[in-house]
Amino acid sequence: MKKKNKFYLTAILLINIFTLALNAQPQFRNKINFPDILGYRSLKCDFHTHTVFSDGNVWPTFRVEEAWRDGLDVIALTDHLEYQPHKDHIPSNHNAPFQIAKKLASELDITLIQGAEITRNMPPGHLNAIFVKDGNALVKDDWKEVVLEAKKQGALLFWNHPSWVAQQPDGIAKWYAEHDWLLETGILFGLEVYNANIYSPETHQWCIDKNLAVLGNSDVHDPLHFEWEAEKVAHRPITLVFAKDSSPESVREALLDRRTAIWYDHKIIGDKKYLKEIYSKSVSIDKNKISAIGRDSKPLLVTNNSDVDYDLNLVSANPNIQFPKEMKLMANRTLKVSVRAAKEDVSVKEKVTVVYEVKNLITAPGKTLQVTYEIDFDIRPKK
Amino acid sequence: MKKKNKFYLTAILLINIFTLALNAQPQFRNKINFPDILGYRSLKCDFHTHTVFSDGNVWPTFRVEEAWRDGLDVIALTDHLEYQPHKDHIPSNHNAPFQIAKKLASELDITLIQGAEITRNMPPGHLNAIFVKDGNALVKDDWKEVVLEAKKQGALLFWNHPSWVAQQPDGIAKWYAEHDWLLETGILFGLEVYNANIYSPETHQWCIDKNLAVLGNSDVHDPLHFEWEAEKVAHRPITLVFAKDSSPESVREALLDRRTAIWYDHKIIGDKKYLKEIYSKSVSIDKNKISAIGRDSKPLLVTNNSDVDYDLNLVSANPNIQFPKEMKLMANRTLKVSVRAAKEDVSVKEKVTVVYEVKNLITAPGKTLQVTYEIDFDIRPKK
């Protein structure tokens, strides 16, 4: 018997090696072209993902590979604590996803954050704890005890999808006393303004009013491309974190300092001070002086050096100059627009201020960023 | 405590329902446009896939959804018996993948076949058993005993990737006495001529010489789109099975009757009798009579009504007529080509036979299908 066993072990060893070779599929990382701002790196993060260890359909390492491919910098694995539909086949272990994936994350320079989804009826609804140290210690009946245990571990908390129709049938987020309690614990740093493809304006307004970080996460269960197939978007919801570097400490510091924005569905949502910088680091114009005679139209080349599409609408300008009413600044492209006098007999010799609204830069529910350009005009009437 | 537990159970129940709702992502099936032939349906099959129950990275139901989306009709789940790298977290159970996925397969009308990969050193290398009844009964030290157990269960067997470099460092498949033994058992019905993106000409030739079914399978471990990202192909390797219907019985009957072909990388590999039918059911020409004067060129509209791209090279024709040297018949498109006299003073009033080689229809290693068209010409010299 011994002999047989030995042979068997060797076989397994060899298989192990062979299989590794077979699995060595090439892996590609896409670069996301997004400006760093205000002396910080603009980290691309997703703080809400699932694996087979709760109701997800993928192995934990896959989430890391997927994030790496998608050009992300930081992800959290946040399997449900209370909902374990695979437990007949996978005994519950709330530390396993992080333990399994951390070596690969380190090799790929992905910052992996241990998390857990506290999965309760509303209120308080679902809460994600991140920077968790021991997931199994979070299994408790009383959700407040779970929160306090998370706090003891140094974790941070955010409230997931407050407007989720399964918990708010009218799709309108509601703030409960329980959330006041969460605020008071000091552990609640942010809210999911975007969960998957759902935006919650109430939640957005709470972030502004209560000084909480805006968050946009995928809440992905299947492979990403699978869930997002019907959406006409380039990527999952991304929480942009403006941090010194991509270390867990810097991410944590940035979250506590509310240095976040959300990038999804051709929109960026966040504080004016971040959005203004992102726009001005992305877009440049080829000239700030225009001379013309009569209604001769002059080209203006507007270059967007980022992966963000910007949609601009004219707000106001000198009525003697005809600026384009709309400008779609497609990612990584240069747009040619034409500028000219509004009438044949116009004479303009001054610095003209033109204001555009950037429709997809959202500073508050229903509010967009305005940007201003100044151009020296020298327009003389045609004789 | 009782009370608490009750509450807790109710919570879990509600969560269960809610989560189902959240997960109800839209699911789309793509239609594959491929002709049925010879009174059979042309089933699109993949007999070699992995899940988290061996070294794959996805939950078993995902393989079914993925196949459904990709327009496939039949898949086998064939996790490794001997290689169980996730066993620290997922206790080995070789029936689990099939048991977990079969309900969804039935709902989606996907024929799901229980399989297992017998994972041994060469010889005999890796063998896939399909139509397995009890995977756990296949766990035995002696591989021949495994094969005999599989036979007892009514399973069929094929030899995976005979040219795999991890087992044949020169990448050349070799036939061993062990494979003769397998043939003699009557359980071996086919060989993987294509495994993932690797074609083995030796294996192809063995199929022809030994009357075995040609098979092309993905051997996928990650989500498919992930592994195939760097390949410039529309889909995974597909084993085409020409069967009466998609029931397991009909698939089995077709496999035993060697009614298969392989579709991958813009190529179809199989017996001439199948390839000829596939081509003639895919491609039509708008006219079989051409009249012209002098070298006036006449359009010929060649329509490809399938998802297969066909690449044709001219083999022979009447030297007085100039046919296109090449025709790329792109999937679901009509190609316009021009035909004309080779010289100004030519007179052709007859039925002309033109022969093309279809470069991507492979009947044997290095051999392609030839197709023949007959066109009535009436060309008169220009005066």
Place this chain on the structure above:
Amino acid sequence: MKKKNKFYLTAILLINIFTLALNAQPQFRNKINFPDILGYRSLKCDFHTHTVFSDGNVWPTFRVEEAWRDGLDVIALTDHLEYQPHKDHIPSNHNAPFQIAKKLASELDITLIQGAEITRNMPPGHLNAIFVKDGNALVKDDWKEVVLEAKKQGALLFWNHPSWVAQQPDGIAKWYAEHDWLLETGILFGLEVYNANIYSPETHQWCIDKNLAVLGNSDVHDPLHFEWEAEKVAHRPITLVFAKDSSPESVREALLDRRTAIWYDHKIIGDKKYLKEIYSKSVSIDKNKISAIGRDSKPLLVTNNSDVDYDLNLVSANPNIQFPKEMKLMANRTLKVSVRAAKEDVSVKEKVTVVYEVKNLITAPGKTLQVTYEIDFDIRPKK
């Protein structure tokens, strides 16, 4: 000198032949998958295109090739009569575009219609005459004389882009006495409800009120893919003409009978009787009986066999059954949705009528088509 000339002529002759060969780029026609309805063919038409013979940037034959590639059946070349910016290099000849392109159109089975754009200030604005016989005879100062000449030639007329901001700065179409005059002549059969990417609701309403054909045309000047690059649409605005065949006579008859609809930007605009047929010929459901116990959810496979995307919103249904609130039926795909009881204790044993609004099938400004399904339910409460 004679010798030289001879040589020179031969050289030119050979060059001619050679160049033809060099230019013989492969040409592909894409198939548009759109249902024929009510015993008619659904012709894909564009009645408004330009060439270098006015202010377009392409040679007339290119418009035909482009239409053929795009899968269209019918196009009109409608160069401006009065606006000839290339005339320093191309002497005005309003019959030239049609004369140049008609041979190729015939070879490719594209119905080519001679047209001309009568290009005047508002009112009456720009008018397209189609089925013109002599474009040069339409050059007259008085636009009414042009219209009467067109009528004499048997041409038909439609009014282009009535809401064009260059002629209606507020973008709202206005009906003038001149258009009443046009109606009275009997030559005006339709209006451009869609011109390029601009929809005019006023124009749409006029078509309904005055029994005029709805038209959607590209008004393309550059190659199409060039102008439509920034639009996220699959194709140009298409006027669907429901005609016996694609002959000019049948197209004309259908236009006079107002058998048209517009397909653009994922929308179809037209009379309810056409839209209903288009939808029901496009979409099928895999079952009309559903049995379930408790809240067990049952899959419904909804197949869209056309190139049109359909977006459905639930309008009304039996409150005991939970139907999907939205269904996006992507072109040529099958959607899986789930249906189940609204509560655990429901009992439904009857034929249930469910009504959906098809958001992208527009029967009048602001009105959409409703479609009704009947499904036999047998739902029993869980015990």
Place this chain on the structure above:
Amino acid sequence: MKKKNKFYLTAILLINIFTLALNAQPQFRNKINFPDILGYRSLKCDFHTHTVFSDGNVWPTFRVEEAWRDGLDVIALTDHLEYQPHKDHIPSNHNAPFQIAKKLASELDITLIQGAEITRNMPPGHLNAIFVKDGNALVKDDWKEVVLEAKKQGALLFWNHPSWVAQQPDGIAKWYAEHDWLLETGILFGLEVYNANIYSPETHQWCIDKNLAVLGNSDVHDPLHFEWEAEKVAHRPITLVFAKDSSPESVREALLDRRTAIWYDHKIIGDKKYLKEIYSKSVSIDKNKISAIGRDSKPLLVTNNSDVDYDLNLVSANPNIQFPKEMKLMANRTLKVSVRAAKEDVSVKEKVTVVYEVKNLITAPGKTLQVTYEIDFDIRPKK
């Protein structure tokens, strides 16, 4: 009558303005990500294009817009002098294309070069003159006189598609005494090694042997996307010119100095000194030190910061280290590969040199560039 005329003129004027507005389609320029080298800019050029002024199908300004969109820096308009198939509608004027397009080129910062294709039987075949001053002065019977006139104007000459099957039915380029004469004139600076999608190895070798610039041009007649639809390539053949700036003078100087390469079909063709720089400015590796124990595999992240895809094959390395046999470095992506000891008991503590062949960087017919990496290894056997 006077009155009418006045009104008519005003109408035309207004129409002019309106039409300009209608035509003002948004125009986007794509950025090509290609490294500048050796202190020069890497200009993207196409020296062979056609318009309606010979046998092309587009207006001259379109070529400029198209080049601008495609991210090119320099184009030449090179209509045939002797082949004028549109002359019944467009009177021959060999200066017109340049005159018409130059204003737009200047606005878009595209360097537009006046050219002409001298279109003769072989020998000498077709020759492109660029930097032409008066195209009409080049219309002469004797082709040598045309060349001498071109020289008088300060033009440069290259030989187009020497292997063109219409002039060399076997597709093999042949060098004639006429080409020696061209060399002697000093006006011939380069050869089309790539014309459209045809590569000529003979021509490539002549460039090396006779010190002529390699050129790859589109020879486009239709809009580009139309001709290249069936090709699976990202862009037209591009002649890379390494010049101080994009002024005509600098381009001319670079051409005379043979500072060119060709980029097409995932290949770059040119002198080793340019290709080596292009590669090393495109590709970087994340580490040059690797420590491991036993056969533990270590990730190496290889980043390609350019729009060029690079395909590498392993040539030689230390046999104790297992490097990937192939590396596909996709444009703008990072590839993760694994490196490890070839056996369990290996000890390597040294700087290891590994040589790869870059299969798509072609220095001569059949020859590719080799690149060398040096990595410090510290591998210790597993105990």
